[in-house]
Amino acid sequence: MVGVTTHSTPPQLPAWRHVYSGKVRDLYVPENGSEGYLLVVASNRVSAFDHVLDPEIPGKGAVLTALSRWWFERIDLPNHLADGAADAPEVPAEVADRAMLTRRLEMHPVECVVRGALTGSGFLEYQRTGAVCGIELPAGLEDGDLLDTPIYTPAYKAPLGEHDENITFERSVELVGSETAEALRDASLRIFTRARDLAAERGVILADTKFEFGTDPRTGELVLADEVLTSDSSRYWDAAAYGDESLPRAQRLASFDKQIVRDWLSANWDKQGEPPVLPDEIVARTYERYAELYDRLTAAAA
Numbered sequence: 001m002v003g004v005t006t007h008s009t010p011p012q013l014p015a016w017r018h019v020y021s022g023k024v025r026d027l028y029v030p031e032n033g034s035e036g037y038l039l040v041v042a043s044n045r046v047s048a049f050d051h052v053l054d055p056e057i058p059g060k061g062a063v064l065t066a067l068s069r070w071w072f073e074r075i076d077l078p079n080h081l082a083d084g085a086a087d088a089p090e091v092p093a094e095v096a097d098r099a100m101l102t103r104r105l106e107m108h109p110v111e112c113v114v115r116g117a118l119t120g121s122g123f124l125e126y127q128r129t130g131a132v133c134g135i136e137l138p139a140g141l142e143d144g145d146l147l148d149t150p151i152y153t154p155a156y157k158a159p160l161g162e163h164d165e166n167i168t169f170e171r172s173v174e175l176v177g178s179e180t181a182e183a184l185r186d187a188s189l190r191i192f193t194r195a196r197d198l199a200a201e202r203g204v205i206l207a208d209t210k211f212e213f214g215t216d217p218r219t220g221e222l223v224l225a226d227e228v229l230t231s232d233s234s235r236y237w238d239a240a241a242y243g244d245e246s247l248p249r250a251q252r253l254a255s256f257d258k259q260i261v262r263d264w265l266s267a268n269w270d271k272q273g274e275p276p277v278l279p280d281e282i283v284a285r286t287y288e289r290y291a292e293l294y295d296r297l298t299a300a301a302a
């Protein structure tokens, strides 16, 4: 039976007012009008092929929030978390395991993408131009190839609901000024390199990721915001599978997130109209994949 698409609406939360929803996250401001904080709530929604799917993946929001928190603790940069702020409304218990109380920042309109491998939109741009965001790459690279050194390939944050647009570093200078553009680039490359190396110790390849930064209006400092290094903002691959040349490319580049969903949809949907409801088994296996990545990355160093 074709399922009816009934996406859950974001929960009403005491002392917080819902102001915006992305595909998989919901944003709230304090009901009392306080301007200093935001509540970012990771839903259990899952999206693929630009559709929010049904049903939700129970536990997804919590495991991705836990992974973000784990990475924030290991990144030596100021971040937007404001846990326990005395002058902020309480975080409601019903979302506590999948919410982040954050300081409200002046966000920069640049998606700070770093690529350690060439795939996705970067590979498509490379196929067309031989470069990504103006960075010339060697000829003959194939989808999923690791790059000798990570590249910073920013995107302009498009209006809500539209696709971000890959831009050159020079364009990012025009958008935010050279000092901030250089700080965004340098911080992004530094965090990526450290995260890539930590993931590699655990047999996981960090192929690419996206950071968002803002400026704290109180201090003027550059602050790492949004979610960090989750499998919604990054591509992670299993190093053993990646290195097994006998496997088909799709299996070598299977990401630790929605590949199960994407593969099932590709086999069961012609991409026309609304996607079918995901079977229980796909829902369960997708959650397990999110949890597996969390367990592998956060396991004590070998």
Ligand SMILES: C[C@H](c1ccccc1)n1cc(-c2ncnc(N)c2C#N)cn1
Binding pocket: 020, 021, 022, 025, 026, 027, 038, 040, 041, 080, 102, 103, 104, 105, 106, 107, 214, 225, 226, 227
């Ligand atoms: C993209 C993301 C989003 C979250 C939730 C739902 C849809 C989008 N977002 C984050 C901010 C934001 N603005 C000011 N200060 C902050 N600390 C943050 C953060 N994080 C605005 N949008």
